[in-house]
Amino acid sequence: MEQVLFRHNRPGRAVTFAEYAGEGGFDALRKALRELSPDDVQQLVIDANLRGRGGAGFPTGKKWSFVPRDLPGPRWLICNCDEMEPGTYKDRVLLEANPYSLVEGMVLASYAIGVRNAFIFIRRGYETAAANLRRAIAEAKDAGLLGENILGSGFSCDIDVHVSAGRYICGEETALMNALEGRRANPRAKPPFPAVKGLWGGPTVVNNVETLANIPAIVAHGPAWFKGLARIPEASGTKLFCISGHVRNTACFELPLGITLGEIIDGPCGGMLPGREFKACIPGGASTPFFTAEQFNVPMDFDAVAKAGSRLGTGGVVVFDTATCMVAATLNLISFYARESCGWCTPCREGLPYVRWILEEIEAGRGAEEHIGMLREHVQYLNYAFCPLAPGAMGPVEGLLRLFEDEIREHITLGRCPFKRSM
Numbered sequence: 001m002e003q004v005l006f007r008h009n010r011p012g013r014a015v016t017f018a019e020y021a022g023e024g025g026f027d028a029l030r031k032a033l034r035e036l037s038p039d040d041v042q043q044l045v046i047d048a049n050l051r052g053r054g055g056a057g058f059p060t061g062k063k064w065s066f067v068p069r070d071l072p073g074p075r076w077l078i079c080n081c082d083e084m085e086p087g088t089y090k091d092r093v094l095l096e097a098n099p100y101s102l103v104e105g106m107v108l109a110s111y112a113i114g115v116r117n118a119f120i121f122i123r124r125g126y127e128t129a130a131a132n133l134r135r136a137i138a139e140a141k142d143a144g145l146l147g148e149n150i151l152g153s154g155f156s157c158d159i160d161v162h163v164s165a166g167r168y169i170c171g172e173e174t175a176l177m178n179a180l181e182g183r184r185a186n187p188r189a190k191p192p193f194p195a196v197k198g199l200w201g202g203p204t205v206v207n208n209v210e211t212l213a214n215i216p217a218i219v220a221h222g223p224a225w226f227k228g229l230a231r232i233p234e235a236s237g238t239k240l241f242c243i244s245g246h247v248r249n250t251a252c253f254e255l256p257l258g259i260t261l262g263e264i265i266d267g268p269c270g271g272m273l274p275g276r277e278f279k280a281c282i283p284g285g286a287s288t289p290f291f292t293a294e295q296f297n298v299p300m301d302f303d304a305v306a307k308a309g310s311r312l313g314t315g316g317v318v319v320f321d322t323a324t325c326m327v328a329a330t331l332n333l334i335s336f337y338a339r340e341s342c343g344w345c346t347p348c349r350e351g352l353p354y355v356r357w358i359l360e361e362i363e364a365g366r367g368a369e370e371h372i373g374m375l376r377e378h379v380q381y382l383n384y385a386f387c388p389l390a391p392g393a394m395g396p397v398e399g400l401l402r403l404f405e406d407e408i409r410e411h412i413t414l415g416r417c418p419f420k421r422s423m
Contacts, residue, residue: 002229004217004238005210006254009097014132017139020100026145028219029104032111033153036219041112045215047223049236054080054208055171055285055313057302066195067113067203075203077110077118079212080176084123084168086286086336087316090240091209093252095129099136103159105212107146108219110157113205118159121176123166133161168340172387173206174198175342186344187387210240231258235301239312243269245319246276258304262296265319276321280403284313286333287392289399290326309402311395325419326404327411330396331359337393345386351378352393359397362408365416372408375401 008015008023020026032041046061067075079102083091095102106118122130137159140146148156167185170176174188177199198204214237218226227236235257241264244250248270255264261283265271272278280290283300289310291298298308305312320329338352355378358371379398382390400408410418 001254001256002238003254004226004229005094005101005213005240006097008101014096015098015100017100017136017143020098021143024220025100025216026104026140026143028216029107029145030151032108032219033151033155038112038114041108041219044218044223045112048218048226049223050211050214050218050226051236051302052208053210053214053239053314055085055287055311057312060207060211063195063207064109064113064205066193067205068196069114071196071203073202074117074200075113075115076199076205077106077113077115078173078176078180078199078204078206079106079118079120079209080171080173080206081120081122081126081129081209082164082166082168082170082176083126083209084166084171084340085314085316086333087244087282087318088242088285088314090242090252090315092126092129093242094209094213094240095126095132099129099132100140101213101216102133102209103136103140103146105215106159107140107150107157108215109205109207109212111155115205116156116158118157119180120159120161121164121170121180122161124163125166130161130163137161167342168337169342169387169389172389175387176206177204184342186342229256230301231256232299232301232304234258234303235299239300239315241300241315241317243317243319245281245317246273246321246324247271247319248273255300257301258299260297260299261291261317264300264317265296269319272319272321276323278319279322279324280320280326282316282318282396284311285316286318286336287311287395288313289395290403292403310399323419325363325417326400326407327359327363328417328419330400331356331363333396334359334393337389341389345390347382347385348387348390348393351382351385352390354378355382355394355397362411363417365411365414367408367412369412371412372401372405 050060051057175185179185194204253268283291302312334356338356341348343349
């Protein structure tokens with residue numbers, strides 16, 4: 001399987017600037033500044049059908065195209081590396097091994113959009129990744145690949161690393177912009193959209209680490225090559241899948257989009273742990289509905305996973321064996337989201353703690369039949385929240401109701417969790 005993002009990786013350490021450059025690193029930047037216009041770079045990304053790797057899967061080139069060319073004043077590029085989604089750690093793994101692809105990708109994106117100053121918004125716990133980025137930025141500046149008049153092209157670009165306090169809500173792009181401005185990290189009303197009025201009131205694009213790190217390969221090799229990396233015609237490129245749970249190998253793997261769920265579990269994951277049987281998994285991070293063995297043949301791509309009833313999201317696959325209580329697993333996830341709500345809107349602020357309480361009652365053996373109906377109602381009610389946090393948080397609850405209602409009823413009938421021994 002051809003590697004794009006991990007091809008420069010070295011065992012047990014980060015790649016050096018010399019090694020990255022010696023393997024074709026920054027060649028895409030040289031090509032763009034010497035041979036391509038900003039519109040050309042943008043069109044390459046559009047033609048490659050690169051979809052955002054941060055969770056939403058929105059087409060990256062199309063997102064760039066929303067930035068007006070004629071608005072006066074500065075425009076901004078922000079790389080989102082807050083990565084607070086449980087089960088997702090791909091950006092950390094990528095940056096601890098190779099920060100240069102992101103730096104090169106950000107300069108290329110800035111060139112395409114017309115950005116002079118770009119930011120990397122990184123969570124405080126990612127100390128190694130942040131140190132790698134600062135070193136890579138300094139080395140790129142020393143080599144004339146960043147800063148004033150890059151490679152004598154007349155284009156200038158600087159990148160700053162901003163270490164955040166770290167909250168899940170900062171994954172929402174307008175909340176991230178508020179945090180970067182030093183404000184409370186609440187989402188903003190849309191419209192106006194960030195592409196027109198974002199950071200400090202200027203046109204702004206927010207992209208994920210993995211998304212931007214793909215740009216150099218697209219510019220260097222072309223859209224047809226990038227599309228050809230995927231297993232199915234509808235998909236493009238590779239994806240970083242973060243695997244955790246009850247499998248033999250838990251790690252971050254770069255795999256072609258369109259590979260099936262079963263191939264991932266039986267292939268790089270090495271199958272289930274000895275003596276364990278597969279029950280379910282979260283296919284795309286903590287905010288996605290569960291998959292069961294019936295979805296083993298589903299291609300892991302944005303549209304295919306959505307058609308099967310979940311979301312590809314960030315590619316964070318969490319595997320559960322048959323000894324796992326799915327009520328307890330869902331309660332664990334909802335507890336996280338209830339804690340991470342910014343408190344801005346009523347459905348999220350009040351609804352998520354209430355859903356947590358219902359699941360606590362069911363798990364403790366105090367559940368009632370009416371609680372099932374209440375959970376169903378909240379799956380609908382929380383769709384009216386101000387931002388996607390609450391609707392996303394209800395993804396596992398929706399999956400629990402659809403796939404494991406019998407398990408909920410068993411809790412209610414027995415008056416205890418059937419996966420725990422009675423006292």
